[in-house]
Amino acid sequence: MLDQIVFYFFATLAVISAVLVVTRRNVVQSAIFLITALLATAGIFLQLHAEFLFIVQVILYAGGIMVLFVFVIMLINVDVSLHQIQFNRQWWLGLLLALVLGAQLTVAIAVGRSGLPLGEPAPAKMLEPSTQLVGRVLFTEYMLPFEIASILLLVAMIGAVVMAKKKI
Amino acid sequence: MIPTSHYLFLSLGLFTIGVIGVVTRRNVIVILMSIELMLNAVNINLVAFSRLVGSAEGHAFAIFIITDAAAEAAVGLGIIIAFFRNRETLLGDEMDLLKW
Amino acid sequence: MSQILNAFRSFMQQGGGGLLLPEMMLVLFAMGILLTDYLLEARDKYFNALMAMLGVMFSAICLWQLRGVAEQGAIGFSSSLVVDPFFLFFGLIFLIATALVILLSVRYLKIADENHGEYYALMLFATVGMMFMASGYDLIVQFLGLETMALSFYVLAGFLRRERRSNEGAVKYLLLGAFSSAILAYGFSILYGLGATANLSPFGGTLPPRTNLEVIQVAVESRGHGDLLVLLALVTVIAGLLFKVAAVPFHQWAPDVYEGSPTPITAYISVASKTASFALLLRLLLTVFWPVRLDWQMLLAGVAIASLTIGNFAAITQSNIKRMLAYSSISHVGYILLGIVAAASSAQGFLTGMKGVAFYLFVYGFMTIGAFAVIIVLQRQGIISDELDDLNGLYRRSPVSALVLLIFMLSLAGIPPLAGFIGKYYILLALIQTGHNRLALLGALYIVPALYYYFRIVMHAWLYEPGNAPSPIITIGQKVAFAALGFVTVAAGIYPEPFVKLATYSLYFPIGFSGH
């Protein structure tokens, strides 16, 4: 019962703020709503008993990335963008096609789910606390991806520096 | 309990919204954000599935996706700054030096 | 201390770390470059290039060392990484491409005055990413490899930070790339969902993670043909990867990015990233999606036709060589996809078609880098010289580069006895073998417009009189690159035997792929 409430609350929150993200003309507002969307997602993670992921989401995403975004937005003066048209000329077409895509995905999943043993997921109590679990997975099965991820981040670091710094 | 399909629907909703953002907005930063939304939607899928079978691979996968999102954001914003430095604009459809 | 060494040794031997050696080498040298770069004066920045070359060489040696292992195929890191001939073949291509591009970059960067170590470091990291794309046996590894490569390329594409076109190219590449990888990720998430619900009984003892390709293949097989989730995954994944290989309708970034990027990077993107993405695509198609090959076969056939048409037609009237080559590369993708289509049809078609694909990818690298190499050589202070007119009278200004240019153009067009022809030969043959006569006819006829626009380049280089443009200076490195490129392009045409053998070798799948 509680589950349902939590889920639907966060879900609606996420969707609404997502919509606002793409509709607000002020970039800063979009950023703010993106944060809320991400936080809502974090909530859903929590509801799914993915505590570690919840933390990561809040700290890394809502914390780190969004700060980065806002910082950049501030760096690049906003008021210019306020007076501009925020939607390109063929936005209606884009909207239409995207909705069609959504419909197609819906159909696909609605039909395809019948193949999956959906419905009742494994009860939470049968799982060991997911944090340890994730930790083990990360350092056993996914050791290699973990390493690669580090390279990825290194690349990102270098890249960001190279690109953003005026004078290397 | 909520059937997993609902998570799937939620994620595809967010995904679609992200796509809408990408194809309708002019401001590159917003486009970048929309992409973040899409990745976020992917995460929901992953976690939902992993919950379904009670395994942690999905979580791990999600973590990596987040990492990637972070990296992309960092590089992306760097590039955007470099671009802004030269062009004083953020509008995607004002970038048409390269066309045809 | 000694424990650490022991631990390392055991990791290398039992832990299967040996399988990582090529990647490790690259990473080590990349970091080395990052460290030493700050110690270098502006004039001896070439040292970075030297270091990068060393890294490539060591990596190549390690790759060579792995061939024994590859014979019976090794799976490492809880079956998230596979080392097999397929990987070795593609790894080889990546390394060669990297080496050649490094050779071509030094002078370019000096002239563009962006001579930074990060450039080479990023190239090496990109190579690492590609290697993981080719060898990854796990969705996550593949995805991360892809992203590593992509991110490096975003940066490299924008590396001329004061060039507006470079910036623009980078932004476009970034946004669209991220968009496509988001789509890909969505597909992967669905795949994971399938894998998560897979019946793992066939795997007995130690269970591979549910993101492992074989697991997912089992799942897909059990769901069988026509399951919408599978198709959803298929579509999204293929869309994501077709973007990377620049196939219609996901191709539009290519011309812009090619034109905007620094020319060596253009060459690098058009060869390495394309090849790597094909490696990943093939790996997925041959394992995960093999059970539903009938579906993607149709899909790819359509994409191939579209790519051939759009690529060739758009290239015809280009005046910017880099754009023209971009479009031509799109049409080449069309040919390669045709090869894959044939490969999906029958056992015989698989042999010929895949041979064709492998051969084509191999020689395509050389031809394309070669073509761009000529432009790089022509680059002057403040002039990218990527317009057709910049080639005028090349035969007089620099006969050698005019000659190699001619060779590359002919080869790209597919005129025997040059490498390009053999590739087309295999693909057309495969199509005929598998009864795709119309596709074969189409592929054959598109050679004609292709030749036309390639020869517009040749015309400018050979038949027009030079303006006041000076003769280019060709550095040793560029000379070496020319020699290598030209040699392979010609040799692979006149005596393709060893190259065919190599291509055939790459088709031997000790694990995973079962075949028709």
Place this chain on the structure above:
Amino acid sequence: MEFYNTHILTVVLFTPLVGALLLLFVPRDSENAHRVIGNLFAFLGLIVSLPLIWRFSLDAGAPRFQFYENADWIPSIGAHYSLGIDGISLLLVILTTLLGAISILSSWSAIKIRTKEYYILFLLLQVGMLGVFMALDFFLFYMFWEVMLVPMYFLIGVWGSEHRLYAAIKFFLYTLVGSVLMLLGVLALYFKAGGNTFDVPTLLAAASKFDTSTQVILFWLFFFAFAIKVPMFPFHTWLPDAHTEAPTAGSVILAGVLLKMGTYGFIRFSLPLLPQDPAARHKIVTIMMVVSVIGILYGALVCMMQKDMKKLIAYSSVSHLGFCTLGIFALTPHGLSGSVIQQINHGLSTGALFLLIGVLYERRHTRLISEFGGLSTPMPNFAAVYMIATLSSLGLPLLNGFIGEFTILRGTYEVSIKYTAWASIGIVLGAAYLLWLYQRVMFGPVTNPANEHLKDLNAREYATLIPLVILCFWIGIYPKPLFRVLERPVQLLVEQVNPGYYGAERAATLGGNAAPVSTDAPGAAMPGMGMPGMNMSPDTEKK
């Protein structure tokens, strides 16, 4: 020397290549060095090719393809480096080396810019054409077939006259369309025949067992390549441009040899690919003959309206080649041998005509007929040679042209006198436009002051023309050797496409020594020795 004896064809084939490679290392400004080397190697090519003539064995016991060479080339796809020539290719090879030497000599003073590239390309072109005539492996054949395009493109594009760029690319693209279709044909043939060898005789033999529809498709796939090359009537529009824009030597080679590649292709490949089913075959053959006749008349008629000498000769080539294809598809011995001889003749006489026009062009830098007139006053010897070339081209007896045309018409007559009649109209027209041209250029008073003091032929020009003239007379007066050389290949072909033509006892004399050759050890070991489709066509098997 030993190598020469065993690999004579290889030597002939690659002598020009050696020259080309050598030229690569000559500095680009020492032009006379280029000229000397170029001529030297072209002439050398002629010399080394001459022994073929007397080493070629005519006795019935000899293998069909002589001087056979075979080596693995690309084992993984079954492509071999296999060369060999029969009577037909022998003649064409000699023609090639001869015209090659002559036209290179003729460009000594005509080519003033970029001599190095010129001679390199010309020698490469030489290699390509020889390869086409020698190759007994489809893969090899296709390679040479395409290789040859590139140098020709440059010859036209660099050293041609004002519209050269257009003409060059047009030539290239036109031919390429045909080639790619042929490539498909080759691949289909290769695959249908088991996909392990490209050996020409083997594949053609296999082709004779395919079902009719396949054979028809294969025929048409190959047809386009050859028809465009010849060029047959609807596909001929590249020819006038190419001929007109190309430099003299280029035109000579184009008319003299390149077009023959098409007819050669028809003889060597298309005929054996003809469907075995009589009805289907008859349909195709009829189409071919009709088109040929149209080409003959069409070319001749268009000639009359030309203002440019080279264009006129170019269209006359369309007409003459029409005779060749007509003869080929008559499927009779006379038609075939006549056609081959006519190909040689056309090479000689049209070659000579182009050389002569080149002589004028060098002196006056125009080819417009209206620019000339009364030239036989300032340059009588030129006029005389020109007259001989004209006469041989319009088929006057005792000159080569007559033998070819007569034999072809004779062979065509056996199919239907209708074709003969129409074609002979072509002969009349031929006389008309050639004499008309001759009159307007040579006769009358010198109207244009620029022509008053034109120099007559000089020694080098004589050197290029005299051999041709002599050959014209020789073939006209004593063509017997040619017929002897052609006898056997023609008989093999006809027996295959027109089974039972030779009647029982003659077929026996052929089969008697042919069958073993195709099957015995060397034959098996060297597929090249095989007789394509000999006694393999269904209707002969029934017998």
Place this chain on the structure above:
Amino acid sequence: MMPTEYFLAHIWLIPLFPLASAALMLLIGKRLPNSAVNVVCVGSVFLSMCFAFGAIWQLIARPAAERVVSFSLFDWVPAGVMHTNAGRVMDFHVPWGVLMDPLTAVMLLVVTGVGFLIHVYSTGYMSHEGGYYRFFGYLNLFMFSMLTLVLANNLLLLFVGWEGVGLCSYLLIGFYFLRKSASDAGKKAFIVNRIGDAGFLLGLFLMLGTLGTIQFTEIGPAIAAGHFAIGNGTLTAIALLLFVGATGKSAQLPLYVWLPDAMEGPTPVSALIHAATMVTAGVYMIARTNAVFSMAPKALAVVAVVGCVTSIFAATMGLVQNDIKRVLAYSTVSQLGYMFMACGVGAFSAGVFHLMTHAFFKALLFLGSGSVIHSLSGEQDMRKMGGLWTKIPTTARTFVVASVAIAGIPPLAGFFSKDAILGHAFEYSRILWLLGFVTAGMTAFYMFRLVNMTFFGTSRVDHEVEQHIHESPSAMTVPLMILAVLSVIGGWVGWPESLGGSDRFAQFLAPVMAQHGGEASEAAGAAHEASGGSMEYLLMVLSVAIAAGGIWLAYKWYIKQPDVPGKIAASNPFLYRLLYNKYYVDQIYDAMFVNRMKDLALTLGSFDVGVINGIGVDGAGWLTRITSRVSMVWDSWIVDGLVNLGARVVWVLSYPVRMLQTGRVSRYALFMLLGVLIFLGYFLHTSGYTLEKLLHY
């Protein structure tokens, strides 16, 4: 088999002498003095004449039955296996072979004899012309070709000579190549001949296909072996096709037009080629293949009619010409018509007989006219002549002899041959005879019109020319005299029985002609017997009478009251103009064929540029419009790029494709999205989730 007699064994040398000297002339002649040229060229012809006479003598020495010598020197065209129409497999090889029999003998006599005389004459006539060596080179080349023609033992080799003489006449007519009219005439001659040759070739193929041989000696037996019915269709076709060839060469309707123009050539050429020898080749060829013809009555009828019509047609035109050589030209055509009429009525030997006699006096006439022209320094218009009888006596006298001969006054040569022809014609068909008879009258008239206008009456010569009128050198007059003698006695070899002779000529030729009972000739022979003497005498008298009448009329009109012709012409101008303009045939031909051909060529030419060269330029007109708009931007490229439409289409299509590349990121993203949509839609559709189903979902 090789004959034992020396000359017969070496007849193949006869053509070679002139060939050798011709080659010599054309290669190094320019450096030789005229005297040397004379020695070589005339000498060579003299040599071949001696050989010819020797051979003839040795032939006659043989018994009549064995007067056939045929052997081959080498294999010329061994073209290999062929099928006859009957499907018989046989080897086709044409030898280079010679044939010597009475018919050849006669031709040899004429060609070498007259040829030699004309060579001698030319040394005088051409002595002041430029290109002396060239002239003699061509002339010798002609001798070679003509001799090859008569000596050939098969049709193909005959064709070689046939074409050769055509070429030489082309060269010689165009000898004064500076005159456009001359080169035009040459070209006309060659092309018109070519039309005939096409027929000839077809006939040859047909004969080869039907009889399986083209060897003259084998034709008869082959026909016999073939058991063909009289009037067999194929044989008729063969005969007619061959006759087409003959009409071309021998200037018969409708292909005679080239001969009058051929008078552009030097006069000796007209004499040798266009009177004595070449133009008679057609007659010779028909006589040669009489075996075929006599099997095809219809064909013979055609030949007879054509010949007859030609003869009168040409004669009428000859009536009013004022150019001395043209008159002779038309008379030649007319006389050739006679010969064909003879062949047509089956009297081949009579035809050949007339051929011989005609060679003598027509050659004489031409040479005489040449001499006249020579003496009048190039004047050819008879209206500017007259009263030359005293000034150039030899020429005048010989000329008159020839005229009498051609008019057919006994006992000169013309009388006998013409009489023989008319006799056979009479038996064959009265109408033909009548026409021939009238023609004879006209002949006499225009010949003496010519004689009178030239040699008698008051001189109308221009003054400055008047001064240096002179008799020609002996080099020219001697041949005249010899020919005069010949034209007197030349006919006596054919003195008919009826006049107490024994028609030796016919007997001599008999083995060639009647060797295989050709029905027609037999019938003729029979009729000949039947008609009996009386009728024959009557015919003779009649023909002599009309000849005399013609002569008298000419005398009356052109000596007594010279104004009459003018009056007549004025009284019926239409007829006069018609005749004077040769029935406008040339104009008609030009209008009908030549110009139409040119138009056709023109249309095709444009067709080639327009349509084929860029398939359906108009069909894709809108594309071109787009191009033009786009080309405002890319003009430079379009200019140096493609004009060819096939490519242009691609070229133009390239722009829309490129316009997709807007450079807008979101637009690109949109396309990617579209791609995904299409893929998904495709799969949803294939797996059955079409739109309407979804609505019910």
